[in-house]
Amino acid sequence: MLEGLFQPELVQIAGTVILVVALGQALFSVTGILRRSHAQKEHLNDAREYLRSQTRAVLREAKRREDLFEHSWNGIRKFEVSRKVLEAEGVHSLYLTPHDGKPLPPFHPGQFLTFSLRIPNQSKPVIRCYSLSDSFGKDYFRVSVKKVPPPRDRPELAPGLSSSYLNDEVFEGDILDCKAPSGNFFLDLTRDRPVVLIGGGIGITPVLSMLNALCETGSRQEIWFFLGVRNSREHVQKSHLERLAAEFDNVKLNVCYSDPIPEDKPNVDYQHQGRVGLDLFKQVLPSNNFDFYICGPPPMMNAVTEGLAQWGVPEDDVHFEAFGPASVKKKPADENKQDGSAAAAFAVTFARSQKTVTWDGTEASLLDFAEANGIAMDSGCRAGNCGSCITALKSG
Known part of the structure; x- marks a missing residue:
């Protein structure tokens, strides 16, 4: 007889009844509170809206994971270039x-x-990684690619191989091979902490995806968006950013032009003259209590991350994306030997090419080491993010 009282269905019903009674008591108490205090009513409304927003975020994430499981793919998938749009000088989407x-x-x-x-x-195919520059949930993926010119101090070198190809030789109707979206630099939409999104030049692409996603999902969290470019000729998605800032009162747009042209109007085309950095953050941000997401050229990212550390921002609150240069790989040989020490030398054998070469610590990575010795290896981001250069260690 007692066993019947503890059947799972009965326990579940009993639990539901208890929950309903508890909710009823809570509602009765809340009603009394509302009668006593308008301020508490406002506070309760805020709490309800917060719970609703959190519930929506959790449900969105559950749906995202379900769709990811159903529609993702392994290996290569073919995509058609349905549109090609000139975004700024030397940049196509x-x-x-x-x-x-x-x-x-x-x-x-x-x-x-x-x-x-x-x-x-x-x-052989050239492997390259490009950030998605729009939010999810659409019937297309979008990437925005800047044609990489030769380094200013080496004008005789060729421009970026893949970026030139995508800008100059790929057209609407062409087919491209892609792997599924990946990467560890991303915004968690289930969190509601205020965010600072920082883009430098074409580094706007991943943080633009974040901004679009936040706005399109109805997020009410505080969003500060910083963009650093030289002038309006490099200003990707200018009208779109201005529209979002006008439409969403929680979006604070701060555009910096380091070298404005005569047609560029302060407080119209851009808000600040100069570069994105710590001085500007201290000037406009109410505090340093944000999650910071940064993508841009290495000098900018180094300056920004060092500045945030000086400001006391915890390392766990600073997130950044870094991809290696496409045309020139700087060798850190001189830096490695400044202290007078020498790295231990040992033999490295590459099984496929059957070549054995001596590692002396001169190269920054195994990929650079292989290429310096004429050994071809797949690569993409050159920063260890995309996984294209992963190779098996047989021994050692």
Whole structure:
């Protein structure tokens, strides 16, 4: 007899009854509070809205994971360039739709696509990673690519191989090979902590994806968006950013021009003259209690991250994306030997090429070491993010 009282269904019903009674008591208490205090009523409304927003965020994340499981893919998938749009000087956005017509998986805002590009006169596909520059939930993926010029101090060098190809030789209707979205630099939409999104030049792409996602999901968290470019000629998605700042009162737009042209109007085209950095943050931010997301050229990211550390921002609150340069790889040989010490030398054997070469610590990575010795290896981001250069260690 007693066993019947503890059947799972009865326990569940009993639990539901208890919960309903408790909610009724809570509602009765709340009603009394509301009668006594208008201020408490406002506070309760805020709490209710917070709970609703958190519930929506959790449900969105659950739906995202379900769709990801259903629609993601392994290896290469073919995409058609359905649109190609000139965004700024030397920058095109490619709108990519799946060639097989199947739905796209969701992704975390801030992640990237890995491309396998069949560039003419190249002996094998060129692997490159480009950040997604729009939010998820659409029938396309978008990447925005800047044609990388030669270094200013080496004008005789060729411009970026893959960026030149995508800007100059890829057109609407062409087919590109891509891997599924990936990357560890992304915004967690289930968190409601205020955020600072920082983009430098074409580094705007992942933080623009984050901004779009926050606005499109109805987030009410405080959003500060900083963009640093030279002038309006490099200002990607200018009208779109201005529209978001006008439409959403929780979006605070701060655009910095370091070298404005005569047509650029202060407080119209840009808010600040100079560069994005600690001095500006201290000037406009109410505190340093934010999650910071940063993407831009290495000098800018180094300056910003060092500045935030000086300001006392915890390291765990600073998130950044870094991709290696496409054309020139700087060798840290001189830096490695400044202290007079020498790295231990040992032999490294590459099984596929059957070459054995001596590692002396001169190169910054195994990828650089292989390439310096004429050994071809797949690579993409050159920063250890995309996984294209992963290789097996057989022994040692």
